[in-house]
Structure formats: C-alpha cells, structure tokens
Amino acid sequence: MKILAILISAALSISSCSNSQSKNKSVVTNPEKYAKTITASELKSMLYTYASDDFEGRKTGEPGQKKAVEFIKNQYVLEGIPSPISKDDYFQEIPASFLPNGTKDSENVLAYIKGSEKPDEVVVISAHLDHIGISRNGDINNGADDDGSGTVAIIEIAEAFKAASKDGFTPKRSILFLHVSGEELGLYGSRYYTDVDPVFPLENTVANLNIDMIGRIDPKHEGKPNYLYLIGSDKLSTELHNLSEEVNKKYFNLEFDYTYNADDDPNRFYYRSDHYNFAKHNIPVIFYFNGTHADYHRPTDTPDKINYEFLETRARLIFYMAWELANRNERVKLD
Template sequence: MASKISDPPRPLPTATTRTPAAKAPQPSETNKVKTPDLKWNKDCFEPGNAQPLPLPKPPVSLPLPLPKPPSQLPTDPKPLPTDPQLPTDPKPLPTDPKPLPLPEPGPVEPTPEPKPEPSITDSDPMTHIAYLASDELQGRDSPSAGLDAASAYVQAHVEKYGLVGPNSNNAENPFQQKFDVFSFVGKPETSATGDAGEHDHAAHKEFGHQLFQEGFYLEDGMPRETLEMLNKKYESTMKAEGQPLAPARSGDLRSVEELRALATASGQAVNTMALLPGTGPHKDEVIVVMAHLDHVGTDRRGNVHNGADDNASGSAVLMAAVPELAEAQKRGELDRSILFIWTGAEEKGLVGSQYFVDHPIPGLSTEQISGVVNVDMVGRWDDQRLSVVDTDRRGQANYFRDVVDQANAQLADPFDRINRDINVYRDRQDGAVFGRKGEDVLFLFEGLSNPKGGGDLIPEYHEPEDDIDLILRDNGGEKPRRVKDLMVNVIELAANRTTAKE
C-alpha cells in the first residue's frame, strides 16, 4: 500500500501563491433550458443622431452616336484588310497533346492535432453546475438516463484535456464502471387520501448516508465482507417492516443468488473515471479525487430535484480542476498520478464507491492509493469559510491537515475559516469506504449554516429548490470557484509530497 498516516511527512513543497482563476460569464439564474434567440443576426440598428451619409451620384452618361439605319449602310462593303504578318494558313493545334509526367507521390506527413488550451469556461465550476443541475437531466437518479447523460458530459470534458480511461475491464468504454442497483424496500405506498406521498428522500434531514442505506449492488464473486453486510442489511430491513426472514439454504450466509431473489432490481448505474498519469518516480501511486455525480431524481409529483449544491457543485469543481492539472502534468509538475472518480448511487448508500473498492481497476488497487479527496456540497453560504474532515476513524489528524493549511495559505485570498467540527459526517460520505481500508481521506464540505462551524443543513437539502440560483444568490458563484482553487493546491501538494521513508 502507498504511504499512509503512519509515515510522518517531510515539509510539504512550497508553491507560488495561486491567483483566482478568471471567471467565465455567469450562467443565467435559472435552470431552464432556453431556446436561443435566432434574431441576433438581423439587420437591426439602434437609431442615432448621426446624419446618414449622402448616396453617391450616378455616373454621367455621355451621348453616343446612334447607328445608321440599314438603308444607309453600304451594300457592298469592302473586305477588311489583312495583316501581312499573320499567317494565312496556320497549322492546326495538336488535338491530343501528351500529358506532362507527374512527380512520384511521397509519404504524407500527418498533421498533428493541436492540444487544447485551457478554456476559461471549462475552468469555471459554474459552467458545469449550470448543465448538471438543469431540468434536462431530471435529477440524475441512479439509475436514469439523466445520470447517463451527465456521465457522457464528464467523459467528453476529460477526453478533451487528454485524460485516459483507466478501466481496462470495460473494453467498450474504459471511462465507465457499471453496476446493477438493487433494493430490499418495496414500492412506496400512497397516502390514505390517494395522493402521492412525499419524495422518498424527504425524511433525510441529516447529511449523507450509511453504506447500502437504500440500495446496494449484487454480483457473483463479490467479497465475503460485503456479502456479510448485505445479509445484515436484509435482516434489519425485514425486521423494520415486520416481515419474516428467508433462511439461508446452507451455512450462515445467504448467497448472492438468494439475495438477488429477495431483492428488487432498479437498473444499471455508472461510475465515471479518468486518469491523469504522473510524470515522476511515484507515478504508479495515485491520488483519488472524487465527487458523487448522482442525485435523487424526481418525486412522485413530478418535481425535479436538480441537486445544484448536492452534488453538482462538487462534481463541477472536479471538472473545473482538470484543465489546470492537465497543464501542470504537461510541465512535469505532478509526481503521482491523479484518478478522478464521479460516483453513481451515492444517494442510495455509497454504492458506487463501495463497488469501486470491491472491484479495483487493474494497476489502481488500494495498494497504489496514497490519498483520497472527496468533495460534496461546496456551493452555498458565503465564500470565506469551508468545512473539512481530515481525520482517521480514531479521530487522529492525517497528513491532509498540513496540506490543507498550506494550500489555503497559497491562495491570493485565503479562506478566513477552515472549520474542522464535522467529524460526525466522516462515515456518511463516499470517502468513508476508503477510510475503512486505511486510506488517508480529506472531505471538503459546506452544508452547514453556522459560519464558525456546525449548524443546520441548507433548508433545500434533498428538496426541489436546490437550484443554481441559490448559489448565485449566496455568493455569486465565488464559493465553488474558490473551492476549486484550494483543491488544485491540495492535489498538487499531495501528488508531490515526500515521506520519511524516502
């Protein structure tokens, strides 16, 4: 396994102060997809005080002599004189000239494709939030066509900047890792009046999910540890619903086949991933940078839960960091590799992250991971504070504590407050599944109301009102931009850190 918390770090490398990234034009304060105005190119000019230029006068036509009528023309005109210098009987031109020999074709040099320059709009999280949180994606449920569209959008972005799909297990698309989603819970019941009930997630007033809280994956050959968790989940679910248990056919665990018969399948979800290879001696190690791409879809009343803060904001921060980190890699400034993961089915219970840990990518197993950064809900409130979790399961600070402080100091306008009082959420976010494997995890989060730390979740948590206009109202989009700048600093420091063993 790559260097963990037990390795006391040497002083972190210093870097120049990061200036705030250039802003793209802010997106419209509505999520609705508008039809573009096609009248912009019509000849419409604003009236002004300037006098019109005089039109040019037409040219004056001189009178020409009229031709004589036919009766006045000579009846026997003399033949025109011939030029004695011209031949009277010229030789005919050849009708079938021989073609000139063409040069032999040589090898055609391929025209190199120009590498894209970092785009201001690509580097602005608000650009990506505007799309990911649009009604077009219908809340990005797991599984859904909206989540698939979001995955395709992310993939097109990372491919543009030269990142590679690392999942060689999926030859069809190495940028994706697909898994089936199941549940032990039956269909939600309507109220006694016959009206549709509230959204399935409306009761979640506490941030995050426990593992497999509302869904899970099932697959032949899955780790026994995960199968044990699913057996316990089945038993607790049946007990809560007052239903009898189906006993295991043999032994103390129900098999994958037995659990599949007891569960309800909802479809296939996807993890989207991309690798930015390192260029130094530790390029075989990876820093995992992740955010969940999914949200909760639509409710039974047809309301779209766009999830602008939860978690289009974190997903967009990752996307906006790609151009800058790709440039750093071209300059040879990233020792370790960077693995980006946009997980699916986080809202079902950290399903996508657990599937990734149980099915590591060839060459990118937990042994190669030397740090994990998870970003969730970083769009709201003011832009001068941020909450983090940088401790292990024993509550001890990991190496990211010093990294965050130094990364913040490198900003041209550092965050005023880095709050570290949300350890209660350590196990309710995607990074927790890596923490259970002994990885050092940093969790960047801002969903609480108290500027000095703690407080309540945003009132719009898992509600249809979680839209981009509230991010613009709170901070004009500066919060996601500043989190992106901080995260880039964190990744560069983590990718280039040295340990006591070196």
C-alpha cells in the same frame, strides 16, 4: 575537434537538465498559474447544464443519470484527459445485482493523469454524480449543490492539472478523478470501486479528497462566508491534517470549521459520503463540505443559488491540496 564537440554536447545536456529541474522545482511550489484556470464562469456554465431539468435529477440507473455520465465523459474527452480503464472507456460498470433491489445498472466515471515519477502511487479526488431524481409530484430535484458543485469542481481541477502537464509539469504521482454513482442510495459507487474493483490498488492510494456540496453557505456562516467544513482530515493521518492547514494558510486562509469532525457528531457526516469507503481501508481522507441548507434534497437546490465565486475559491483550494499531495517527496503517513 571531436573531443571538443563531445564536451560541448555534454555541457548543453547538463545545462538543459539543470534548467528543467529548476523549472520543475519552481512550478511545484508556485502552481498559481494553473489554479487560475479554475474560474467561476466555467463552473457556472457547466453547472447550469449539469443541474438542468434535462438531467431529471440524475437518479442512479435512470435516463438522467445516463446523460450525466455522458456529460462528464465528454468533458474529459474534450480536454484530452484519458481513462485509466482503457482507451475511450471512461465507465466503470456497476451491475444492478450490486445495487439496491429495483435499481438499474449504473456507472462510475474515471479519468486520470499519469504521474511522471511515481505513477503507481495515486491521489483520488472524488465526488458523487447522482442525485435523488424526480419527486412523486413530478418536481425535478436538480441537485446543483448536491453534488453538482463537486462534480464540476473536479472537472475544473482536472483541467488545471492537464494545463500544467501540457507545460511539462506533470504531477509526480498519478491523480484519479473519480465520479461515483449510487451515493444517495448508500455510497454504492465508491464502495464498488474500493471493495470490488479498485482500478488502482488501495495500498498504492495515497489519499482521497472527497467533495460533496461546496457551492453554498449554511445558516451558521451567513455574514461570514469565508469558510469550509472539513471532515476526517485528522482521523487517520495527522500529517495530512497539518498539510491541509498549511496549504490553506499559504493560499487562502479560509476558516476551516471542524464541527462535523467531532467523534460524537450526531449528524455522522463522516460516515455519510464517499470518502468513508476509502477511510475504512486505512486511506487518509478529507471531506470538503459547505453544510446543509434549506434546499438540501429539495427541488429548490438549483444552479441560480450557487455562489460561484465561493465555488471557485473552494475548488482552487482543493486543487492546491491535490498538487501538494501529488508532488511532495514522500506520501503522507498513517498515524
């Protein structure tokens, strides 16, 4: 009887392990359930708060920016998504001495989900939390698209990964949700993270997916809005670029516009958002961008002008890409 009990126990253990492996294999290739938790209604609700006058344009170091970091932190606390810095400390402090003269100290906001199999390898999803503040005439620059859209997209993506983890499908690699300050001043927050205090070693950073303005349509694409500009995807890793194309074709088949990815692009957008501070350290990057519009850096960049259905689709696309990067067997290779 004792031998029989041991055999039954072993069989049950093998069966359980097999079922678990099968379940994980299935969800890794079919993450739609979690992508669907990213919704236009939740993005809209958050953005109407985040890009409201109460936040005074979120200028780096100013009271409105302090409200912004508290708002972001509270979203992660509410969802039970921890900080990689220490318990209850979501702020990476950036001293005034690091920032342009006259700018007060500021903060990056960090949250993460620890990987289940390769926790030391990390995928970074970033967006800048700051904007340009209040104009001289007193008008508030709300920055709904720039970069409120990226900020709320990351929060929704994080919630989708958390929902998967609650179901037992924690990503293989860790994912860092990085909200950086000081972008409008010259990419200071991301530079502080990469050059001064990388919470995760840069050599273990698999890729950076950077989101900066994904809630609008630019004049070039009016009438054919099923698009997104991608910048940098092939600069360091052909494998990352090809994976990005495959993910898009599998789930959405958006038009990926690479106009601003050209080496001779006069706008030099490749050098003008936070992904660049990762790229200069040979970390593969993708910069997601909807292009500029008439409300860029103006008080008229308000949340009522965001297309929330497009924002939902684009955020889901980035979630799928992060999912693939976090769960594939091997990290993407540098050329």
